[in-house]
Amino acid sequence: MSKxxxxxxxxxKSVDGRIVAALERISQAFRVLLWQESKDFSLSPIQIQVIIFLLHHSDDKCKISYLADEFNMTKATISETVKTLEHKKLIQKVYEEFDNRSYTIQLTKSGNAIATQTALFSKEFHKPIAKLSNDGKENMLLSLLNIINHLNKTGVITIQRMCLSCTHHALTTNGENHFCKLLNRELLSSELRIDCPEHVLST
Ligand code: SF4
Structure with missing residues (x-):
């Protein structure tokens, strides 16, 4: 494609082109909404994204290297972010018992309170989504999952924890439905996850 x-x-003239342009507008809306939260709490958008991530993910993912991959940043940049959050007393480092170079990052009480509040920054999206039919929602979810899966496979975005890239994911014998081997049950298309705590990257 040269255009x-x-x-x-x-x-x-191109539906594909307009879909890409629409996705770009949506990403702009996320940036704007994050900036609004930033101003209210005197935090940068990435600082807000990090504390929201810490709020909703297990300790094994709350480490510098994982956060760097999650946000497609260098370890040095994410370390600076964490240092600032520590300075603002929103996070604390909890060192491993037998390795004082290794630590997990945990929210403090005030960090938890701000993360809980700011995590609602995307609520405006729910109004138009709620108006979609169930089929419309399912189609949108599947389409977005396929786009994200492609971007992940081509190395544009690093970490994904969704069913389509999970070792526990399979198709049913007729090849038409999704199945989770861990949960041992079929998954409806509308149940496919985008961020599953049990996800294991398929090789
Ligand atoms: S473990 Fe989670 S991500 Fe993996 S297939 Fe099952 S529900 Fe999907």
């Missing part, structure tokens, strides 16, 4: 999705002559 830019942002070339209006191309975009207005």
């Amino acid at each position: 830019s999705d942002f070339d209006l002559n191309f975009q207005n």
Whole structure:
């Protein structure tokens, strides 16, 4: 493809181009909403994203190297973010018992309170989504999962914890439905997860 999705002559003749442009607008909306939260709490958008991540993920994922991969940043950049959050007393480092170089990052009480509040920053999206039919939601979810899976496979985004990239995921014998070998049950398309705590990357 040689035409830019942002070339209006191309975009207005191409559904694909308009879908890409729409996704870009959505990502812009996320940035705007995060900035609004940032101003309220005097935190940068990445600081907010990190504390929200810490709020909802297990200790094994709350480490510098994992966070760097999660947010597609260098370890040095994420270490700076963590250092600032520590300085603001929103997180604390909890060192491993037998290795004082290794630690997990945990929210403090005030960090937890701010993370809980800011984690609602995306609520505006629910209004239009709630108006979609169940089929519309399912189609949108599947389409987005396929796009994310492609971006992950091509190395654009690093970590994914969704069913389509999980070793426990299989298709049923007719090849039409999704199955989780860990939960030992079929998954409806609308149940496919985008961030599963039990996800194991398939090789
Ligand atoms: S373990 Fe989680 S991510 Fe993996 S297939 Fe089952 S539900 Fe999906």
